[in-house]
Amino acid sequence: MIRSFFQRAPIRRLLVVVGVVAVVELITGPPGSNQYPTSGFTGSYSEAASFFGLFRTQRWVVFVALALIAWGIVEFWTRYGAAIRSGGSSALAGPRQVSEKRPVRVGFALALLVLGILLPHIVNNAFWQSALVTYVAIYVLLAIGLNVVVGFAGLLDLGYVAFYAIGAYTTAWVTGALPTPPPFGHALDAFWAIPFAVVFVVIAGVLLGAPTLRLRGDYLAIVTLGFGEIITIFANNLYGITGGSTGTKQIPHPVFHVGPIKYTWGLAPVPYYYLALGSVVLFLVVFSLLQRSRVGRAWTAIREDEVAAESLGINPLKFKVMAFAVGAASAGFAGVITASADNFLFPSSFTLVFSINILVLVILGGMGSISGVVVGAIIIQVVQAYLNHTPPSGYQQPDLYIYVGALLITMMIFRPAGLIPSRQRRREITLYEESHEGHPDEVLLGDDV
Amino acid sequence: MLEVSDAVVRYGAITALHGISFEVNEGEIVTLLGANGAGKSTTLRMVSGLQAPVSGSITFQGRDISHTRAHDFAKLGVSHVPEGRRIFPQMSVEENLEMGAFRRRGSIGEDLERIYETFPILKERRKQLGSNLSGGEQQMLAIGRALMSQPTLLLLDEPSMGLAPMIVDTIFRIIGEIRAAGTTVLLVEQNAAHALRLADRGYVLENGRIALSGPAAELLVDPRVRAVYLGEDVEAGA
Numbered sequence: 001m002i003r004s005f006f007q008r009a010p011i012r013r014l015l016v017v018v019g020v021v022a023v024v025e026l027i028t029g030p031p032g033s034n035q036y037p038t039s040g041f042t043g044s045y046s047e048a049a050s051f052f053g054l055f056r057t058q059r060w061v062v063f064v065a066l067a068l069i070a071w072g073i074v075e076f077w078t079r080y081g082a083a084i085r086s087g088g089s090s091a092l093a094g095p096r097q098v099s100e101k102r103p104v105r106v107g108f109a110l111a112l113l114v115l116g117i118l119l120p121h122i123v124n125n126a127f128w129q130s131a132l133v134t135y136v137a138i139y140v141l142l143a144i145g146l147n148v149v150v151g152f153a154g155l156l157d158l159g160y161v162a163f164y165a166i167g168a169y170t171t172a173w174v175t176g177a178l179p180t181p182p183p184f185g186h187a188l189d190a191f192w193a194i195p196f197a198v199v200f201v202v203i204a205g206v207l208l209g210a211p212t213l214r215l216r217g218d219y220l221a222i223v224t225l226g227f228g229e230i231i232t233i234f235a236n237n238l239y240g241i242t243g244g245s246t247g248t249k250q251i252p253h254p255v256f257h258v259g260p261i262k263y264t265w266g267l268a269p270v271p272y273y274y275l276a277l278g279s280v281v282l283f284l285v286v287f288s289l290l291q292r293s294r295v296g297r298a299w300t301a302i303r304e305d306e307v308a309a310e311s312l313g314i315n316p317l318k319f320k321v322m323a324f325a326v327g328a329a330s331a332g333f334a335g336v337i338t339a340s341a342d343n344f345l346f347p348s349s350f351t352l353v354f355s356i357n358i359l360v361l362v363i364l365g366g367m368g369s370i371s372g373v374v375v376g377a378i379i380i381q382v383v384q385a386y387l388n389h390t391p392p393s394g395y396q397q398p399d400l401y402i403y404v405g406a407l408l409i410t411m412m413i414f415r416p417a418g419l420i421p422s423r424q425r426r427r428e429i430t431l432y433e434e435s436h437e438g439h440p441d442e443v444l445l446g447d448d449v
Numbered sequence: 450m451l452e453v454s455d456a457v458v459r460y461g462a463i464t465a466l467h468g469i470s471f472e473v474n475e476g477e478i479v480t481l482l483g484a485n486g487a488g489k490s491t492t493l494r495m496v497s498g499l500q501a502p503v504s505g506s507i508t509f510q511g512r513d514i515s516h517t518r519a520h521d522f523a524k525l526g527v528s529h530v531p532e533g534r535r536i537f538p539q540m541s542v543e544e545n546l547e548m549g550a551f552r553r554r555g556s557i558g559e560d561l562e563r564i565y566e567t568f569p570i571l572k573e574r575r576k577q578l579g580s581n582l583s584g585g586e587q588q589m590l591a592i593g594r595a596l597m598s599q600p601t602l603l604l605l606d607e608p609s610m611g612l613a614p615m616i617v618d619t620i621f622r623i624i625g626e627i628r629a630a631g632t633t634v635l636l637v638e639q640n641a642a643h644a645l646r647l648a649d650r651g652y653v654l655e656n657g658r659i660a661l662s663g664p665a666a667e668l669l670v671d672p673r674v675r676a677v678y679l680g681e682d683v684e685a686g687a
Contacts, residue, residue, distance in 0.1 A: 294551070297544075297547075297548065297551070298551065300537070300539075300540065301537055301540075301548050301551075304537040304538060304539060304540070305535050305536075305537055305538075307499070307531055307535060308531060308535035308536070308537065309548075310499070310519045310520050311497060311499070311519060311522070311523070311528070311529040311530075311531055311535075311595075312523055312548055312549055312551050312552070312594070312595075312598065313520050313521070313522070313523025313524060313551050313552035313598065314520055314551055315518070315520040316520070
């Protein structure tokens with residue numbers, strides 16, 4: 001009887017909400033100390049605190065109030081959310097039909113683009129102008145690339161940082177900033193590193209993909225994880241080629257010089273922002289065209305059922321390698337922008353945690369959903385930049401992982417398809433909820449039968 | 450049209466097919482019968498390129514295809530409806546059918562119409578998701594999808610599996626129509642009575658070997674077949 005009580009959905013949701021709020025209380029509470037190991041824990045609930053600046057009370061009161069408010073919202077949304085979203089006609093919707101709202105999306109994208117162009121002038125502040133490049137644009141570029149691999153083709157890639165590193169190191173090599181001489185013995189401007197970097201990461205994608213993409217699911221994830229580590233270890237240890245663990249500090253700013261047109265990027269972040277924004281738009285267009293093309297269909301088919309796709313004449317290996325290479329291209333681009341904007345690079349920037357951060361952006365935004373990934377990446381990265389720039393009292397940079405982790409868990413429970421789910425994922429999740437016949441992840445990762 | 454001779458298939462140390470030989474002639478419906486684990490599905494996997502034989506040969510229209518890869522079979526004109534239907538659950542019925550024409554160029558509108566004529570229910574449900582279909586509709590969709598590649602040889606793996614008897618009748622009637630329209634059919638089935646009544650010839654697989662073969666009408670009255678695969682079923686059903 002007790003068991004069935006806890007299995008009731010509202011009770012389960014209450015427990016989840018209480019758990020999340022407990023974690024939030026704990027991470028916002030006072031730190032522990034060596035003498036009193038439990039003081040952080042007890043203080044988190046017993047200390048006095050301000051309730052949204054309205055009145056002061058014990059933290060546990062805030063805790064209970066927050067939990068109940070959150071639970072109320074969740075319950076309300078579960079019960080009436082569907083009706084609100086569909087304008088109150090959900091009961092009459094009939095069998096699920098395929099629908100698309102493309103004109104709305106195009107309008108929305110254009111509005112975002114205009115906002116993106118105006119943004120550096122709106123946030124007329126040195127930190128945010130540089131954060132728009134280093135925190136936001138670069139990560140958006142990386143996230144939409146990884147989304148091709150993970151979201152479109154359903155391949156779990158944990159070594160995505162490798163392509164970013166290859167892009168950055170190619171920039172250093174082409175501009176003559178590495179111990180190893182530049183190609184043809186002639187250093188180029190960082191701008192011309194872009195084609196080199198893109199070609200190199202695509203080649204790296206094919207080299208990694210061709211032998212490993214016969215693997216599926218977890219096995220592929222492990223191999224890609226290894227690949228990411230190998231690249232970092234190479235960068236660290238090949239002193240004569242990469243400069244070892246100190247990397248290089250001499251990467252020049254890009255110069256665009258064709259005929260009479262000459263533009264030099266300098267220390268100011270805004271020109272880099274526009275360079276990054278331009279490449280984001282370019283890749284967004286390319287990736288969404290690809291998604292709607294024959295290639296995109298093949299990726300969807302492989303993700304949903306590889307054997308069926310194969311029997312219909314789709315070469316799974318070819319299309320998976322293509323996803324790897326195409327997805328890597330935007331990481332290569334991001335590598336060039338980072339390296340030339342920063343002027344320096346170290347192997348220690350290219351870690352496993354970095355790959356996982358990008359993956360989190362993709363998952364939170366909505367795997368396979370371009371708009372979701374862009375919006376998700378922007379939100380998370382802006383919050384991260386804000387927390388690093390103006391940390392609340394007691395906040396330290398690594399704390400972010402706790403917040404993001406809690407957010408990820410909460411999202412997986414209440415909105416597993418991500419912030420703005422892709423058409424396909426939205427279908428997968430609703431179908432799962434309707435039928436309970438298969439777990440949506442099986443669809444995502446491809447079963448191994 | 451399709452000739453398999455002495456084909457051996459191994460999964461690691463386990464031999465699934467101990468050198469089987471059979472042939473399918475143009476315009477025929479040939480059925481492969483056998484109990485669970487007899488090697489029926491392995492045989493189909495082999496003649497659709499999903500599993501290469503370690504020895505022996507497979508020729509299709511005079512070409513050796515024993516090492517052709519699965520995704521190139523669609524181009525050859527061989528279409529495989531895999532076991533368990535394997536439709537794309539999150540694509541609509543029409544998107545599923547379009548995937549069937551993946552390797553073809555040019556317009557597919559006529560083929561879609563042709564499939565919708567054969568399976569009117571699919572036209573009704575063309576905007577619905579694959580996974581919202583019933584089992585029978587999914588089977589029709591899987592067959593329709595395979596036909597979109599305009600195959601000359603259609604491989605069907607247990608199309609009656611898990612379906613209500615009435616639906617099974619419909620599926621088998623449609624397989625007959627597909628043959629009448631000029632497509633050769635290789636049919637793997639557990640439902641021996643049904644398959645033998647539809648087929649021209651049949652092969653019975655036992656432990657990875659061909660135990661019996663002959664015209665379907667003869668197999669249907671063969672005492673060994675009746676004892677093992679038909680049991681009381683044939684008395685009741687005939």
